[in-house]
Amino acid sequence: MKVIIAEKPSVAQGIASVVGTRQRKDGYLMGTDMP
Incomplete structure (x- = not known):
């Protein structure tokens, strides 16, 4: 699992x-197809 946090x-x-x-x-x- 990868988490990407964006402020905006x-x-x-x-x-x-x-x-x-x-x-x-x-x-x-949310997505399941992240590389």
Whole structure:
């Protein structure tokens, strides 16, 4: 498991798009296909 912490939601969404995260939860993004 890898955890990536971002201070701003826009930064988190940018990181999520690069690593392929698709699921948006309550206050966090989650994915299972991270390299």
